Amino acid sequence: MLILVIQFVYHYLFVIAEQAQRMRWAALCRKGSQSGSFRLAAGLVGVLFARSWQRADGIYHAMLARGFRGRFVPAPPAPVRAPDALFFSTCLAGCLAIRILL
Amino acid sequence: MSRAIQIQGLRYRYPDGTQALNGIDFHLDAGESVALFGAxxxxxxxxxxxxxxxxxxxxxxxxCGLPLTDETLEQIRSKVGVVFQDSDEQLFMPTVLEDVAFGPLNLGxxxxxALTRARTVLKRVGMAHALERAPYHLSAGEKKRVAIAGVLAMDPEILVLDEPTTFLDPPTRRDLLVLLRSLPQAKVVVTHDANLARALATRAVFFDQGRIAGEGDVMEIIQRFHWEYS
Known part of the structure; x- marks a missing residue:
């Protein structure tokens, strides 16, 4: 469950970051200057929060529409492939090296 | 012909007091496609x-003959597939395949x-090449196709599409239209796109201030309410 929440956050960070970027550009276009102000930043953060809240509502609606009943049904885990094994071995080797050297 | 949707006297007021729907009577026959116009x-x-x-x-x-109540809600949600306007709200799982399998897994x-069904519908909408991709890296047209696949994977009898062509370029709109026309489900399409409505729907309904102001042939409704700007 924790991993799923982290995946959700990771996924929507991109979407929210993109929205923040567009809002910043829109603000800069009408401000005519690159220099920011605290007031502008506070306004953008406030609107971004409200929009993210609205989006969260939309996502929850979309989940309900596809039969979500409050409990995630896990898909079977993906099979372990060569790059996964290589990544795991590298991490393990790194940890062992640190343990031996320090 | 059997009725897919039958609605009488629907009213809805938002918590802020806005009366959004004010006595809607609506019907949709099985296999029929209706466009919803309105400001x-x-x-x-x-x-x-x-x-x-x-x-x-x-x-x-x-x-589909079932009254909408708390008891029938789950059954009805598997019969009515809703494709939302903003695909980013609809695609929330880490990969395309997992996202499309989300509904079938919830169906039990x-x-x-679930994964077999997800692969089959992704192939049908032309997205079989993107199974392991992250939805947020797809183009707008690809996201829309995956969103439609996610709904088709639930094997619905009715498809509801909210502004399906928004943000899409003309070639992508054309491809989407071909896909939608190939689907046998009854469809309710909310749109401002008169071309899409003409090509997809057999009937149009015009909304005005929470009421149905007109209903009939798509061309007739477009002309009666001046729903084209050229």
């Missing part, structure tokens, strides 16, 4: 959110069957 804020989206019980107003709603299919 922004006229109640179209609020209306379609009632079709699978995401919003609950006053009035009688029957889907085994993980193997």
């Amino acid at each position: 922004n804020g006229s109640g179209k989206t609020t209306f379609v959110l009632h079709l699978n019980g995401l919003l609950r107003g006053q009035g009688a709603i029957e889907i 299919l085994s993980p193997t069957d």
Whole structure:
């Protein structure tokens, strides 16, 4: 469950970051200057929060529409492939090296 | 012909007091496609959110002969597939394949069957090449196809599409139209796109301030309400 929440956050960070970027550009276009102000930043953060809240509502609606009943049904885990094994071995080797050297 | 949707006297007021729907009578036959026109804020989206019980107003709603109640809600949500306007809201899982399998898993299919069904519908919408991709890296047209696949994977009898061509370029709109025309389900299409409505729907309904102001042949409604700007 924790991993799923982290995946959700990771996924929507991109979407929210993109929205923040567009809002910043829109603000800069009408401000005519690159220099920011605290007031502008506070306004953008406030609107971004409200929009993210609205989006969260939309996502929850979309989940309900596809039969979500409050409990995630896990898909079977993906099979372990060569790059996964290589990544795991590298991490393990790194940890062992640190343990031996320090 | 059997009725896919039958609605009488639907009213809905938002918590802030806005009366969004004010006595809607509506029907849709099995296999029929209807376009919903109307100005922004006229109640179209609020209306379609009632079709699978995401919003609950006053009035009688029957889907495929089933009255919409707390007891029938799950059954009705598997019969009515809603494709939302903003695909980013609809695609929330880490990969395309997992996202499309989300609905079938909730329906109680085994993980193997859910993934098989997801692969089949992704092939049908032309997205079989993107199974392991992250949805947020797809183009707008690809996201829309995956969103439609996610709904088709639930094997619905009715498809509800909220502004399906928004943000899409003309070639992508054309491809989407070909895909939608190939789907046998009854369709309710909320749109401002008169071309899409003409090509896809056999009937149009015009919303105005939470009421149905007109209903009939698509061309007749477009002309009566001046719904083209050229």
